[in-house]
Amino acid sequence: MEAAENTxxxxxxxxxxxxxxxxxxxPAQENQTILDVVSWIQQxxxxxxxxxxxxxxxxxxxxxxxxxGKPRWTCRTHVxxxxxxxxxxxxxxxxxxxxxxxLAADMDPFFDKWVKAGAVHHPTRxxxxxxxxxxxxxxxxxxxxxxxxxxxxxxxxxxxxxxANNPDYLGPAALQRAWTLYNDAKDADRQAILDNVSGxxxxxxxxxxxxxxxxxxxxxxxxxxxxxxxxxxxxxxxxRKG
Amino acid sequence: MIRPHRTHPLxxxxxxxxxSGLALVLFLPAHFYVLGLALTDxxxxxxxxxxxxxxxxxxxxxxxxxxxxxxxxxGLRLLALEFLPWSAPQKTLAAATVAVAFLxxxxxxxxxx
Ligand code: FES
Numbered sequence: 001m002e003a004a005e006n007t008x009x010x011x012x013x014x015x016x017x018x019x020x021x022x023x024x025x026x027p028a029q030e031n032q033t034i035l036d037v038v039s040w041i042q043q044x045x046x047x048x049x050x051x052x053x054x055x056x057x058x059x060x061x062x063x064x065x066x067x068x069g070k071p072r073w074t075c076r077t078h079v080x081x082x083x084x085x086x087x088x089x090x091x092x093x094x095x096x097x098x099x100x101x102x103l104a105a106d107m108d109p110f111f112d113k114w115v116k117a118g119a120v121h122h123p124t125r126x127x128x129x130x131x132x133x134x135x136x137x138x139x140x141x142x143x144x145x146x147x148x149x150x151x152x153x154x155x156x157x158x159x160x161x162x163x164a165n166n167p168d169y170l171g172p173a174a175l176q177r178a179w180t181l182y183n184d185a186k187d188a189d190r191q192a193i194l195d196n197v198s199g200x201x202x203x204x205x206x207x208x209x210x211x212x213x214x215x216x217x218x219x220x221x222x223x224x225x226x227x228x229x230x231x232x233x234x235x236x237x238x239x240r241k242g
Numbered sequence: 243m244i245r246p247h248r249t250h251p252l253x254x255x256x257x258x259x260x261x262s263g264l265a266l267v268l269f270l271p272a273h274f275y276v277l278g279l280a281l282t283d284x285x286x287x288x289x290x291x292x293x294x295x296x297x298x299x300x301x302x303x304x305x306x307x308x309x310x311x312x313x314x315x316x317g318l319r320l321l322a323l324e325f326l327p328w329s330a331p332q333k334t335l336a337a338a339t340v341a342v343a344f345l346x347x348x349x350x351x352x353x354x355x
Binding site: 158 | 252271
């Protein structure tokens with residue numbers, strides 16, 4: 001019954017940094033995500049296959065992988081979308097991160113850079129004060145709202161060539177987070193944020209290649225967020241000089 | 243080979259900007275050298291101008307102007323992207339305006355020559 005056309009040829013990365021691709025034949029379904037394919041291999045072909053997922057609905061950001069050379073959230077990526085007409089699927093761990101094993105990349109450098117970008121809240125009030133009212137249509141709030149749906153999946157980080165070429169570069173996600181906080185009227189120390197993102201590895205490293213915005217599965221726009229940081233750091237520079 | 247994650251317009255724009263910049267870096271010293279000849283060595287300069295009237299050289303010159311155009315517009319694009327936080331419709335309007343202006347001034351220019 002299993003005709004060749006009902007089978008997908010899937011190459012999956014096995015091992016660590018110096019591993020290699022292993023090919024599996026996976027039954028094709030009409031409706032099938034890349035994560036379904038990976039799960040099928042783990043359940044029916046090789047239980048030692050290592051990969052990550054949790055929510056399966058695009059909320060948790062743990063399932064991102066390179067699929068046919070592009071970073072994708074695999075739980076929400078249909079096989080037909082990922083193959084783009086090709087008859088083979090190649091699945092690898094996320095780019096720009098160390099490989100732990102098989103499809104599991106080490107996310108530590110990615111999260112360390114969130115901390116490095118210094119995107120921690122600097123409060124304006126204490127717990128004894130009333131909560132500050134922010135209306136949804138305030139310009140700062142509108143700008144901040146554009147990025148709060150980030151799920152930390154690291155797809156933008158994996159797609160970015162600047163990250164690949166400069167190990168110090170904070171990357172799109174962390175910088176976008178800093179931009180969100182900069183636009184938060186409740187943040188008391190915006191200068192600290194600007195200082196953090198304009199040093200070595202900061203927003204000025206960005207070459208505006210736009211892969212972050214291109215591949216963000218939640219359709220966020222880190223490219224514009226980084227442009228925003230460049231703009232305010234430049235204004236800030238001239239203000240301080242004058 | 244261009245890796246799959248790079249196959250989108252913004253990345254191509256980045257690469258075109260880079261390559262045109264590099265090519266200009268190689269070309270400009272030669273350009274200034276030849277211009278300098280006009281001041282110091284008229285005979286050599288005239289010799290070069292005869293060489294430059296060759297159709298192939300003319301074609302190459304067109305390429306250089308083209309490179310310059312790519313690089314200028316690439317730079318303007320970056321400035322607009324980073325310093326003008328416009329909405330998508332505003333960007334479309336601005337691009338359309340520039341295109342129309344370019345077309346009009348180009349038509350007049352062609353009539354003048
Ligand atoms: S499994 Fe949670 S985002 Fe894909």
